[in-house]
Amino acid sequence: xxxxxxxxxxxxxxxxxxxxxxxxxxxxxxxxxxxxxxxxxxxxxxxxxxxxxxxxxxxxxxxxxxxxxxxxxxxxxxxxxxxxxxxxxxxxxxxxxxxxxxxxxxxxxxxxxxxxxxxxxxxxxxxxxxxxxxxxxxxxxxxxxxxxxxxxxxxxxxxxxxxxxxxxxxxxxxxxxxxxxxxxxxxxxxxxxxxxxxxxxxxxxxxxxxxxxxxxxxxxxxxxxxxxxxxxxxxxxxxxxxxxxxxxxxxxxxxxxxxxxxxxxxxxxxxxxxxxxxxxxxxxxxxxxxxxxxxxxxxxxxxxxxxxxxxxxxxxxxxxxxxxxxxxxxxxxxxxxxxxxxxxxxxxxxxxxxxxxxxxxxxxxxxxxxxxxxxxxxxxxxxxxxxxxxxxxxxxxxxxxxxxxxxxxxxxxxxxxxxxxxxxxxxxxxxxxxxxxxxxxxxxxxxxxxxxxxxxxxxxxxxxxxxxxxxxxxxxxxxxxxxxxxxxxxxxxxxxxxxxxxxxxxxxxxxxxxxxxxxxxxxxxxxxxxxxxxxxxxxxxxxxxxxxxxxxxxxxxxxxxxxxxxxxxxxxxxxxxxxxxxxxxxxxxxxxxxxxxxxxxxxxxxxxxxxxxxxxxxxxxxxxxxxxxxxxxxxxxxxxxx
Numbered sequence: 001x002x003x004x005x006x007x008x009x010x011x012x013x014x015x016x017x018x019x020x021x022x023x024x025x026x027x028x029x030x031x032x033x034x035x036x037x038x039x040x041x042x043x044x045x046x047x048x049x050x051x052x053x054x055x056x057x058x059x060x061x062x063x064x065x066x067x068x069x070x071x072x073x074x075x076x077x078x079x080x081x082x083x084x085x086x087x088x089x090x091x092x093x094x095x096x097x098x099x100x101x102x103x104x105x106x107x108x109x110x111x112x113x114x115x116x117x118x119x120x121x122x123x124x125x126x127x128x129x130x131x132x133x134x135x136x137x138x139x140x141x142x143x144x145x146x147x148x149x150x151x152x153x154x155x156x157x158x159x160x161x162x163x164x165x166x167x168x169x170x171x172x173x174x175x176x177x178x179x180x181x182x183x184x185x186x187x188x189x190x191x192x193x194x195x196x197x198x199x200x201x202x203x204x205x206x207x208x209x210x211x212x213x214x215x216x217x218x219x220x221x222x223x224x225x226x227x228x229x230x231x232x233x234x235x236x237x238x239x240x241x242x243x244x245x246x247x248x249x250x251x252x253x254x255x256x257x258x259x260x261x262x263x264x265x266x267x268x269x270x271x272x273x274x275x276x277x278x279x280x281x282x283x284x285x286x287x288x289x290x291x292x293x294x295x296x297x298x299x300x301x302x303x304x305x306x307x308x309x310x311x312x313x314x315x316x317x318x319x320x321x322x323x324x325x326x327x328x329x330x331x332x333x334x335x336x337x338x339x340x341x342x343x344x345x346x347x348x349x350x351x352x353x354x355x356x357x358x359x360x361x362x363x364x365x366x367x368x369x370x371x372x373x374x375x376x377x378x379x380x381x382x383x384x385x386x387x388x389x390x391x392x393x394x395x396x397x398x399x400x401x402x403x404x405x406x407x408x409x410x411x412x413x414x415x416x417x418x419x420x421x422x423x424x425x426x427x428x429x430x431x432x433x434x435x436x437x438x439x440x441x442x443x444x445x446x447x448x449x450x451x452x453x454x455x456x457x458x459x460x461x462x463x464x465x466x467x468x469x470x471x472x473x474x475x476x477x478x479x480x481x482x483x484x485x486x487x488x489x490x491x492x493x494x495x496x497x498x499x500x501x502x503x504x505x506x507x508x509x510x511x512x513x514x515x516x517x518x519x520x521x522x523x524x525x526x527x528x529x530x531x532x533x534x535x536x537x538x539x540x541x542x543x544x545x546x547x548x549x550x551x552x553x554x555x556x557x558x559x560x561x562x563x564x565x566x567x568x569x570x571x572x573x574x575x576x577x578x579x580x581x582x583x584x585x586x587x588x589x590x591x592x593x594x595x596x597x598x599x600x601x602x603x604x605x606x607x608x609x610x611x612x613x614x615x616x617x618x619x620x621x622x623x624x625x626x627x628x629x630x631x632x633x634x635x636x637x638x639x640x641x642x
Contacts, residue, residue, distance in 0.1 A: 026077075027087055033073045034094050041070035041098065045105055052482035059482050060356050063102070064469055070098050072461065078197040079444065088197055089180070096179040099204060100172055103214040106481065110164050113480065114491040116216040117528035118142050119149060123163050124531075126153040133316070137533045138524065144317035147262030148221045167216045174221045175214055179204065181227035186434050188234040189394040191387065192441065199437035205467045206429035207475025213426055222263035223426055226270045229255040233274065233301060237281075237294045238390045249301055256305040260312045264320045267309050269427040274302040277397040284393055291389055359473040366470030367406075369463055370432060374402055377435040380442070401431030422475050479583070489582020494521040499574070502625040503530030506570065517543045517563070518572035520588055522625070526572060535568070537588040544588045546571065547602060551609040560615070564632040571616060571628040578604040 044066030052059040074095045077083055083091075106112065111120045118138035125134055126149050136142040142149075148170070156166035179200050186199035203209070213220050232255055236248035260267035281295040313320050353360070381399060405428035440460055447453040472481075479492050487493040503526045506514070512531035516523075523534035537544040542559060549555045577587060578600055585596050594601045610616040610628050615635050620627035 026080075026083065030077045030083075030087060030091065034070070034077075034091070037070045037073050038094070038098055041066040041068075042101055044069060045101055049105055049483050052478075052484050055484065057354075057356075060359060060478075063481070064465075067099075067102075067468070068465060071095070074098075075201055075461065078201065079194050079441070081194065085193060088193055089183075092179050092183055092197065092200055093176060095201075095204075096176040097172070099179075099210060100175045100214055102210050102481070104168070104172075106211070106483065107215075111216055111528065112492050113215050113217075114524065115139060117524045119216045119218065120163060120167070121528045121531075122146070123149040123152040123156070123167065124528075126150055127156055127163060137527045137535070141264065141317065141320050141323045142218070144320065145218055145261060145263055147258060148218045151221070164216075171214060171216065171220050174224050177224035178209075178213070178227060181224050181231060182430065182433065185227055185231050185234070185430075186437060188231060188238075189387065189391050189398065189434060190438055191391075192438075195437045195441050198440050199433045202433035202437055202440070202464070203429055205433075205464060205471055206425050207422055207471040208426040210472055211476045211480055212422065218263040219266060219423065219426065222259055222266035225255055225259040225262060226266050226273075226427070227430065229259060229270055230273065233277070233298070234390060234394055236301060237297050237393075238388070241293065245297065249297070252301050253304055253308070257308055260309050264313070264317065264324070265423060266427075267312075269424075271302070271306055271309050273397070273401055273427070274298070274305060276400050277393065278302050280396045280400065281393045284389070284396075294390060294393075354478050355473055359469055362466050362470030363474040364470070366467045366474070369467050370405060373436040373439065374399075374405075374432060376439045377402070377432075380439055381435065384438075395435060398431040398434040401428055402433075402435055403431070404428045405432055425471075425475075487583050488576045488580040489521065489584055489586070491584060494583075495525055496624075498622050498624050499525045500529065502526075502572075502620060502622060502627060503532070505620055506627060507531055510570070514570055515566065515568040516570040516572055517546060517568060519547075519574055519577065520586060521582075522572045522574050532570075534572075537592060539591055542593075544592055544594065547573070547577070547587075547606060548594065549606065549609070551605045551612075555613075560632070560635070563630060564635075569630055570619075571610065571630065573607050573610065573626045573628065575604065575607050575624050575626065577602045578607050 044062050048059040048062035048066060051057070051062055074091055077091045078088060078095075107116070111117045115138075118136050119142060121138060122134070122136050122142050126132060126146065132143075132146045132150060134143050152163060152166045152170050155161070155169055156163050159166065161169075182203045183196045183200040186196035187193065190196060190199075208219075213223055229252055232248050232252040236245055236252050239245040239248050256267075256270065259270055278295075278298045281298050285292050285295040377399060381395060387395070405425060408424045408428065443456055443460065444453065447456045479487065479490050484493060486496050499522055502522075506516075506526065507530045513533055515533045515535070516526060518526055518534045518536060520536050523536045526532045527534040535541065535543055541562060542556075543563075545556060545559055581596075581598060581600055586592065587594050587601060610626070611618060615631050616628040617631050618626060619629050
């Protein structure tokens with residue numbers, strides 16, 4: 001017989017309410033402990049940044065001590081059996097706010113990471129021009145996914161705050177929604193508020209949580225949309241036939257639409273999770289252990305979401321596939337190269353990193369801990385079946401999703417696949433956190449004696465600390481996490497006042513939206529704050545050949561013809577390229593034909609030859625930065641520069 005269509009929602013187990021006079025002290029004690037440890041933790045995080053600026057080497061210890069000072073009491077109140085529902089939510093809210101501090105202290109007053117410049121530019125253009133879907137000169141497909149930018153621009157317009165402060169409002173809210181979303185999703189699967197809280201804490205151990213998914217990037221808003229879409233999907237599956245199911249189905253589709261309008265990879269990840277859930281539900285329905293109506297609901301919503309995603313990518317954002325394909329293709333080639341005898345394509349972890357030895361060991365240990373945790377979760381799912389049909393299906397889905405965490409470890413060993421691997425862990429760690437959380441709570445509850453419970457709790461906290469340190473170290477370079485002196489070729493420290501002054505001069509004297517040729521790092525500043533349209537080169541438009549050409553060699557006439565016909569007006573030259581090697585080993589773009597042998601790839605003559613070419617006129621020179629205006633009219637070609 002098919003199970004009854006109506007499924008009651010799981011009841012999240014909470015302790016009985018204590019008398020009012022007796023229930024006040026936990027809240028007061030909790031608030032006092034979190035305020036004191038929060039202040040101490042924030043002070044230590046500030047001390048870490050100051051130590052990094054002095055290059056004393058103490059920043060790593062200060063940083064992790066600052067996080068642990070607040071996290072330990074927060075976790076205590078979250079897993080405490082008699083903590084009430086409201087207090088638990090309040091602690092999770094405080095935890096979300098505190099864990100945003102590392103990124104806030106790192107970039108309090110403007111964009112710093114590479115992609116942040118692109119998103120800042122896009123939100124700024126929407127605010128100024130009032131138009132969506134404008135092409136972005138820094139990251140080409142950013143303009144096709146305006147969810148984050150439109151939200152930030154709207155807040156800036158309504159409140160009068162700057163684009164950056166409007167972004168901080170959105171990002172802090174999104175960070176909170178991730179933590180609470182994981183808590184609610186886990187509560188849909190496990191009827192225990194402590195398990196749900198532990199799941200939220202475990203998810204915060206993933207490599208993207210502290211820095212990558214808190215940056216001004218579309219992932220930061222899209223990830224909470226994904227989590228809450230899964231919450232709505234579970235409630236639609238569980239709800240009784242009628243208005244409840246239809247209502248949650250509508251919410252699921254609206255959140256799915258918001259996800260695809262915000263970020264392409266997250267939308268594809270959401271679709272993948274929904275397909276896994278449908279496959280699990282179908283397999284269980286065939287064994288008559290799952291209501292067929294619930295399975296049909298899952299499939300209907302998944303198909304509808306797939307139609308939304310495919311239609312959007314085909315009609316609104318057709319460039320996305322071409323944008324993503326080279327990264328995937330090159331990563332697969334590098335994986336194949338690793339398997340060969342030459343070992344080509346292999347990426348050495350922590351090469352030339354200043355991270356301390358214990359961070360490096362923790363990065364490798366975190367992978368082993370994740371494997372052991374998933375093995376324990378598999379055992380518990382096999383022998384401890386609990387919950388209704390939807391809860392069981394959700395748990396198995398999360399287990400499959402969490403298992404995908406490990407294949408991505410292969411990609412992180414390749415230069416092109418590393419970025420994709422880190423992004424995938426924001427999804428797969430969701431599954432890992434949800435299925436491992438019951439194991440953690442079970443270990444705490446099975447300890448009979450007080451001394452044993454303390455030992456078990458201390459061991460679990462230590463293992464979680466190893467996972468947090470290791471995942472963060474593997475996912476983010478120290479230059480992303482800490483301030484320091486300017487470093488040429490760093491995605492976070494390459495900007496110097498000289499570049500900003502040059503971009504301001506060009507915008508003020510020559511105007512905005514000029515088509516310019518630049519290197520990767522100058523292009524970030526000129527393309528964002530300078531409001532220009534930089535090109536840093538590609539295989540089909542090899543602008544880097546301008547820089548590579550020797551002083552006594554003729555530059556390709558076809559390239560000059562391209563620059564003229566496409567109305568490029570200015571050339572930016574950073575003479576540091578003749579003295580220094582970029583920290584990330586990239587001058588222009590990932591597929592550049594530039595030698596990387598540990599020495600500067602350019603001579604000073606290559607970069608100063610434009611002083612003498614007849615079709616370039618120097619209009620600005622500050623020492624390191626020179627700006628040339630193209631004068632193709634001297635070659636009988638016309639150019640306006642716009």
